[in-house]
Amino acid sequence: MKYAVLGTGMVGHTLATRLHELGHEVRMGARVAANETAVAWAEARGARAGHGSFAEAAAWADRVIVAVNGAQIEAFAEALGNDAAAGKTVIDVTNPLDFSQGMPPILVPELSNTTSAGEALQARLSGARVVKTLNTMNHEVMVDPARVPGQSDAFLCGDDEVAKAEVREFLAELGWPEPIDMGPLSAARGLEGLMPFWLRMWGVVGSADFNYRIVRK
């Protein structure tokens, strides 16, 4: 499978590396094709690894992962362009966090509560099939669920069932065989809304190696 991982931060780096380890072809996308982090990552990984602009990487890929700063999701979508992701499953792992008022960050008001970064992304990529997932946990846990003992939960939501089936396959490869389907993409309001709690729990636990488990009958 050809994966474009758009974003060169820790989340993008971790996802790109794990997908490459799993044998996929992976291109790390950045605002500019010559992004130093993306170039260095591709050179270090060797065969099956590449880099490019957001649009180049996405246009090449079968599946597109969005791992940018969720607060900038609208500028990101504009830089990517609708054509590059048209018809593709777009896996959105972002959180719209505003750090400008100090720690812990708040949710960007214009991207939360009555909407979400996931919905804002879908609105600007009308040809894509956006699925929100994995934004509720640390990047290392995303690709290595065993960092958290016992069973814990991944979630997903989206408006396209075919795309959700693809994301379930992606999640199973990462170690999440039974993610909880939260329904339509508007459920991203709930998933992104967990982040203010998560950030405080991070301080309480003293480590990012924790996760949610929904306990039910």
Place this chain on the structure above:
Amino acid sequence: MKYAVLGTGMVGHTLATRLHELGHEVRMGARVAANETAVAWAEARGARAGHGSFAEAAAWADRVIVAVNGAQIEAFAEALGNDAAAGKTVIDVTNPLDFSQGMPPILVPELSNTTSAGEALQARLSGARVVKTLNTMNHEVMVDPARVPGQSDAFLCGDDEVAKAEVREFLAELGWPEPIDMGPLSAARGLEGLMPFWLRMWGVVGSADFNYRIVRK
């Protein structure tokens, strides 16, 4: 112990009844002392049960539970008055939900993200010691953790350690011996922020008998 349970909805009713079953003296408080629901509850429970206005019930009590509509927390605090709760531990189980735009409700923007219903309550009851807890679960689970199989978590936060110790005792009586202390009252932003997720999970599970478990090493 003398408990005032302020609010006559399902949450107030459930908490008042359970505390009364546990042998406490309980008065259900309402905006008006003659509130029919509060009067009926007190008559049905008999000895050790009573009712009164918000201020009457709170002034009588050792501990005050706030189980009103969190969206109206400011009007509630005004009706209660600062004097009635002065020096007392106030257990806030509210969520600031706005149902005016349909289901699922949103968080009241003025009471979320950069603040919380818990903080708004504390700001208006300067003499009280507000502790946020139990707002992250269904009212029946609050008083009967065994409705959810295995272990799941209750949370609390507040700015006064003595008050938090009292709330830990209260929680232990309800069946929550090891609640997770999330720190200062501002963590109520995270606890109340769980509600949009909870409401959607309610639909997914098809029952309110579920809860969070924080899985960690």
